[in-house]
Amino acid sequence: MRIYAGDPCERFQSVAGPSQGITEGKALSHQTCTAPTRRRRRRVGSAVPKTHRFERGPGVSVLEGATNHPDGVGVLADRSAEQLRRHVAYWQSRYRRGILVTDLAVGAVAAAMAFTIRFGDPSRFSVAYLLCTLVFPFVWVVLLSLVRAHEARFLFVGTEEFRRVIVAGGVLMVAIALVSYAGKIEVARGWVLLSIPTVTLATLGMRYAWRRQLQKRRALRGDCMHRAIAVGYELGTTTLFRTLQANPRHGLDLVGACLPKAHAAASGGKIADCPLPVLGDFDDVVSAVERTGADVVVVLACPELDGIALRRLAWELEKTDTELLVAPALLDVAGPRVTVRPVADLPLLHVEHTELTHWRRMLKTGFDRAGAALGLLVLLPVMLVIAAAIKLTDRGPVFFRQVRIGYDGNAFPMLKFRSMYVGAEDRLDRMLEMSDTGGVLFKMRDDPRVTAVGRFIRRYSLDELPQLVNVLLGHMSLVGPRPPLPREVAQYERDVHRRFAVRPGITGLWQVSGRSDLAWEEAVRLDIRYVERWSLLLDLLIICRTFGAVLRKSGAY
Numbered sequence: 001m002r003i004y005a006g007d008p009c010e011r012f013q014s015v016a017g018p019s020q021g022i023t024e025g026k027a028l029s030h031q032t033c034t035a036p037t038r039r040r041r042r043r044v045g046s047a048v049p050k051t052h053r054f055e056r057g058p059g060v061s062v063l064e065g066a067t068n069h070p071d072g073v074g075v076l077a078d079r080s081a082e083q084l085r086r087h088v089a090y091w092q093s094r095y096r097r098g099i100l101v102t103d104l105a106v107g108a109v110a111a112a113m114a115f116t117i118r119f120g121d122p123s124r125f126s127v128a129y130l131l132c133t134l135v136f137p138f139v140w141v142v143l144l145s146l147v148r149a150h151e152a153r154f155l156f157v158g159t160e161e162f163r164r165v166i167v168a169g170g171v172l173m174v175a176i177a178l179v180s181y182a183g184k185i186e187v188a189r190g191w192v193l194l195s196i197p198t199v200t201l202a203t204l205g206m207r208y209a210w211r212r213q214l215q216k217r218r219a220l221r222g223d224c225m226h227r228a229i230a231v232g233y234e235l236g237t238t239t240l241f242r243t244l245q246a247n248p249r250h251g252l253d254l255v256g257a258c259l260p261k262a263h264a265a266a267s268g269g270k271i272a273d274c275p276l277p278v279l280g281d282f283d284d285v286v287s288a289v290e291r292t293g294a295d296v297v298v299v300l301a302c303p304e305l306d307g308i309a310l311r312r313l314a315w316e317l318e319k320t321d322t323e324l325l326v327a328p329a330l331l332d333v334a335g336p337r338v339t340v341r342p343v344a345d346l347p348l349l350h351v352e353h354t355e356l357t358h359w360r361r362m363l364k365t366g367f368d369r370a371g372a373a374l375g376l377l378v379l380l381p382v383m384l385v386i387a388a389a390i391k392l393t394d395r396g397p398v399f400f401r402q403v404r405i406g407y408d409g410n411a412f413p414m415l416k417f418r419s420m421y422v423g424a425e426d427r428l429d430r431m432l433e434m435s436d437t438g439g440v441l442f443k444m445r446d447d448p449r450v451t452a453v454g455r456f457i458r459r460y461s462l463d464e465l466p467q468l469v470n471v472l473l474g475h476m477s478l479v480g481p482r483p484p485l486p487r488e489v490a491q492y493e494r495d496v497h498r499r500f501a502v503r504p505g506i507t508g509l510w511q512v513s514g515r516s517d518l519a520w521e522e523a524v525r526l527d528i529r530y531v532e533r534w535s536l537l538l539d540l541l542i543i544c545r546t547f548g549a550v551l552r553k554s555g556a557y
Helices: 081-119 127-146 160-182 189-221 234-246 261-266 282-292 308-319 358-393 424-430 452-459 467-472 494-501 520-532 536-552
Strands: 066-068 074-076 226-231 252-259 274-281 296-299 323-326 338-343 346-351 399-405 411-417 477-479 505-507
Touching (some): 081 282, 127 160, 127 189, 160 536, 226 234, 226 282, 234 252, 234 274, 252 282, 252 296, 261 274, 274 282, 358 411, 358 536, 411 467, 467 505, 477 536, 494 520, 505 536
Parallel strands (some): 226 252, 226 296, 296 323, 477 505
Antiparallel strands (some): 338 346, 399 411
């Protein structure tokens, strides 16, 4: 057991195996909590490394010492459940205060920049707009609070936080226009058009930076996590556990599970093929929360916990200030497409169709083609250099055309810069057994068919730049599922065909989440998730993340 110090978000890290249970109400550190740890040097003459003190907020005791579970599992010895819950509240409070200060600073900088540009000339100096500049950052922060952009449930995961920032910018613009019109006030349009778009974009950028830093801490060090208990059947609990293990950036750290009474009695204290301890049955959820210091309960789809039972559980958890998350049976259906429709006092869930409406399809098409045209214009010099390098080092063609399957199952010729030797496709059948990935995809980390230039342009995904032409022609989108080969489609199961509900993309969730390093099942899940959750904001976020993925060369070979 190692205890890291110095940062309010750090917590105990276990270097042992996954947890198997809970001993006398003490919280366990299990596999999902374990982050990669650096080996520390021991000082000469020191038998064991010195234990660091875990610095926390005011009023929280410093805890030292831990015991080891007989199975090799690290067990916290002196840290109470209440202290664990206070720790979650502490890092959340620190994060929210940081966001608040950042919003205030961004508002001040945007207003000052707009004032300097518009009224920098002494002859145009305005005392009234100087006062507006001083007040502007406070108005911006208040407006963000009014649209609930500071609420904790929106800050740590999902796109709702960014949508609310955009809404705040729009509301501010409309409010100024209405006040100007109703009060017959002459407004300096230059100051307004500079300050509001600037503060909106800068706030989005800074919040994205905060979010990325939080996700990095969660993924690399296991910090700033919510302790959660899963309530449901074994299969759903195991699926949730594995999903959260693969995606620690979402911030849920499962510490145990509560099963139906008969299943809990027969479980022997643990779930098969899953290191989560069984904390009891559905009647023991509240006591399990108190024993483990969990601050989130995730209720999975199960008939025993619906209606009155779920309502009573919510009331009990409310007393302990524990957040309740409910995963309905339509677990993979997009949140934005699910709305509550009250019918005869029953809160029914209405699921919209994923097909893009006429205006949304026009919006996405316009965005794609405008982005592709701009990309071709900006990247044309780079593309000319790549074309020359391919031609000078290998006398074959510059471009490689390959039939892919796109929207609604229709075939189209996809363009790429040629990165392999001529005739490489003819050798594919003899190399299928050498694939580094499972499923229907063929990926090989050190493919001997790749040229020297091809290896470089693949590393930075430059071989895909000609696909901007495919976007202009309407074959592809900037963002979408991966365009598959016909031989891959022939092996698809029925559900995988859902990918063809939208146009394939140059980039997508699969690209920014690991690309070729992903297992086939995970790549399919991400593509279907994109189809179910499409929005223009999601496209913008994926494009922003693509630049980082390209620079990191993640999964590119």
